[in-house]
Amino acid sequence: MNSTDLVLNIAVNMGRLSRWAQEGKKERIKQFITDTDWYIDQIDEVAVKLQFRPTLKAFKEKYNLMKQDIRLDRDWAEDALTWANVLTHRAKLA
């Protein structure tokens, strides 16, 4: 997978995480955080374009905070949805 594919996979997962937070499915969230971590590890192995690096850095910071504090509430769900959208928009820049 190239960097764009990886970012799109992360974006899709963030959308899922958002939905499950809303639906109260914590076990599914944990499962897909593991999956998302794998994609993030992969993206560290490929060349990401300079233009996308600030977005990736900001996303990782936020994602790590979210991982440490998984909540089944509206705010956590909205954060995940926001990053799903940002990454979807910017995958082509990666």
Next chain:
Amino acid sequence: MNIFNSFQCKPLWEDLKLKVNPPALAFKIGESCFGYGLVRQWGMLILLESRATDEQMKKAAEDIDEYIKFVVDIKREVATIGGLRHYEGEQVLLGEGSKQGDLWGGGFDLETKEVDYDSMINIRPHQDNPSRTVLSPDIRSKIDIIIMELLKK
């Protein structure tokens, strides 16, 4: 007169020792600030009734890495931009006379110039919108027109 002239509410927040995020408080503070005259800004949340200035765009983009959340009133053709949560914008607009059924949330990415129509506030099964994304092409089209006008898309 530019009624969107930004009036920084932050000192008032600090004086009252209130948190910035709760929407109910945001509106209450908005009312208080409004009493002073020209206030149209809640932290980084900005109410737009005409085209955003460069400064307003810059401020709205500070919250989420050059991505601007918006809530649009498709009837009144106004919007809030910025902030971390769509419900904050929703509360501000409701406080300004908007009706729930006319409010839709989304995002505008300054880096790609793309609009999305996704928000938790969009889930309204009774309006045939059971999804977080705006499903109606007509409503999307209205959002596009308003955002294009307000955000210099």
